[in-house]
Amino acid sequence: MFTTFERLARYNAWANRRMHRTCARLTVRALMQDRSAFHGSIYLTLEHIHAADRLYRDRLEKRPISLEWPIQQFFKDIAELSKAQFELDQWYVERMSRVTQEELEADWPFMSVDDDPVLVNETLGTCLSNLYQHQVHHRGQVHNMLSQVGVYPPPMDYVLFAMEDRGDEIPDHLKSRWQN
Numbered sequence: 735m736f737t738t739f740e741r742l743a744r745y746n747a748w749a750n751r752r753m754h755r756t757c758a759r760l761t762v763r764a765l766m767q768d769r770s771a772f773h774g775s776i777y778l779t780l781e782h783i784h785a786a787d788r789l790y791r792d793r794l795e796k797r798p799i800s801l802e803w804p805i806q807q808f809f810k811d812i813a814e815l816s817k818a819q820f821e822l823d824q825w826y827v828e829r830m831s832r833v834t835q836e837e838l839e840a841d842w843p844f845m846s847v848d849d850d851p852v853l854v855n856e857t858l859g860t861c862l863s864n865l866y867q868h869q870v871h872h873r874g875q876v877h878n879m880l881s882q883v884g885v886y887p888p889p890m891d892y893v894l895f896a897m898e899d900r901g902d903e904i905p906d907h908l909k910s911r912w913q914n
Contacts, residue, residue: 736831737830737831737833739830739833739838739859739862739866740827740830740831740833742830742862742866743823743826743827743829743830743866744827744895744899745892745895746823746826746866746869747820747823747824747826747827748895748898748899749869749870749873749890749895750783750819750820750823750869750873751820751823752888752889752890753780753873753876753877753888753890754780754812754815754816754819754820755888756880756885756887756888757776757777757780757812757816757876757880758812758813758816759885760776760812760883760885762811764776764883765777765812766778769879769882771875771878771879772872772875773872773875775879776876776879776880776883777812777815779872779875779876779879780812780815780819780876781808781809781815782872783819783868783869783872783873784808784815784818784819784822785801785808786865786868786869787819787822787823787826787865787869788800788801788822789801789847790861790862790865791822791825791826791829793842793844794829799847830862833858833862837858838857838858838859838862839857839858839859840857840858841855841856841857842855842856842857842858842860842861843855844861873890874890877890894908
């Protein structure tokens with residue numbers, strides 16, 4: 735049985751694979767075009783998701799922050815970004831398989847990385863919940879931008895993930911709506 739945070743890490747890895755696989759089919763122009771989203775384009779939104787994941791990984795490993803804020807474009811293309819995201823997702827799956835209840839309940843202070851940094855002092859569990867919600871939020875923005883491009887966005891339903899994760903057969907009447 736997976737813990738809540740291990741399950742969330744597995745879900746995020748699954749959802750990111752689906753999203754990146756869909757985005758990899760787009761032209762560079764479609765990926766980079768400003769769509770009036772918070773981070774502008776599909777590509778920059780995906781980079782933002784990756785950057786936040788890196789930031790939290792650095793904090794979890796008690797290492798210096800390995801990126802500068804505001805985020806600049808790090809990767810040469812979607813293939814390179816996707817590879818880095820998939821590797822980071824696997825790191826989270828592995829790390830969350832070892833997280834303890836004591837760690838989750840412990841204070842986890844850190845400085846924010848915005849223009850006017852503030853001390854954040856929450857539990858690790860609260861901060862991880864924020865991280866996973868952050869991914870869902872921005873994947874939702876990418877989902878919307880894919881619709882603007884005229885591409886059917888990949889379904890991100892948690893129940894679909896749970897069914898696939900258990901190895902359940904997806905009912906035929908749902909396959910056309912849920913498969914990507």
